[in-house]
Amino acid sequence: MKKNFRKQWSFAIISFITMLAMVFPSSGAPARGKITGVDSASISGWAWNPEDTNDVQQVELHIFRSGKSEPIKYLHVTADQYREDLAADLKDGWHGFSVKIDWSEFEGSDFKIKAYTVKDDKYYTLGETVSYSKGSSKAVQNAARDTGKSTTKDAANTAAKASGSSSSEASQTASAGSEAGQSLGVFSISGYCNCEKCSGGHKVTYSGKVPQAGHTIAADLSVLPLGSRVRIGSTVYTVEDKGSAIQGHKIDIYYDTHDKAIAHGRTSQEVFLLR
Template sequence: MKIRHLLTGLAIMASFMAASAFTTLAAPAKGRFEEVTEHAITGWAYDSDEPDEALNVNITIKNEETGKEVLNQSVKAGEFRQELLDDDKGNGNHGFTLNVDWPSFSDGSYIIEATVDGRTFSNTRTYTYGNSDTAKEEADSKASSSVRSLGIFKTTGYCPCKSCSGGWGRHTSTGAVATAGHTIAVDPSVVPYGSKIMINGVVYTAEDKGGGVRGHHIDIFYDTHSESKHHGVQNTEVFLVAA
């Protein structure tokens, strides 16, 4: 009888531990920045376990040189984004906008971070306001490279989702793993693979091609569909960079 009771107790304990483990494995909330401009910071936050819940996002801005925190503010991620709805993120009401008065800060480079439910956004951003040593160093670095204009190109955005990549995800035609802020898709007959291309001050590498990328057209890789849609269609002068 004692053995039977002992086995029953062990079974109940195992069930409780299994239930606790299942709870622990719940998907964590996550979020990303979309854009940082001279007026505002935008992004989104989402919890798949609470798909229609508007989450609180805590945003901090620090001076990159001094480490001083100049802003620490919470904002509700409850704005509607059609692209989030298209990505099956609940009801799509998971975007946020934080207006920033940059002129109230001193000139310099600032690090922008955010957390949602204690989880840090993976795409920390940097924004330079006014004149700073960092901005000067970047300008000097660009000036030290050989830069040649390739003319005006149509630029668009794409991401790993099925509608953008046709099931290829982060796989590219060159075998490289597509990375935001680095990978672009090109027409190889116009821009050879491996070329370093500067677009709006960012240097990318030609690592991919797309079915709709022809001639003077460049597709810029983003981590999320909302970021790629936000890029839209732009006509931009692009430059070939050679160290």
């Protein structure tokens, strides 16, 4: 009788520990990284093991309908694609991932995405959960900066409140820790470079400055005068250029190659003016 009782207890304790392990996947992860962009066709991000950069990360993405705890889709992708922003920030660019997704196959409009790295059948959480609404585009640039500190969430909430915006977009983009700024609304945003096709061969901007990727944008100077600093996603840009097609609520982001400019496509993103 006594023995049996003890057995039951040890079973209960083991079950409890197993349950805890399932609910809280190990955070002693060998890899770091995050989801950095979600749009109508793909999810992208990066993952790496800073202690062993040859250790290629297998990433698993779990897609949830907003408010539900059971994933509706699992996607697997290897984080071995080259990204220039990682090359700059991590000194090693070969840890990006991008996977196609067709949101139209799901019912509903609001989703959550969780990323994990999988190693020896163990799951390690990668960055924070990202929310996504059908038809929107979410880009978190300068994404290589570290993630995963619990304080960033509070900071993001505070920042979103401070800017008077309660949208999940604002709390998401502010999570990179940048200044929130004042919302100017949603702009139509495209990419350009200094090639003949994009800039007619002009190697310097209208302001006279040499354009820099991750910094220079072209805007309608009657909307955003030269020198204006704006935040798009988590990147702060400075207006240094203009363009004949850039009128009203349009912004052209400078990239250092034509391929990257084209890859930006056309996105609609909220733009925040910084002081």
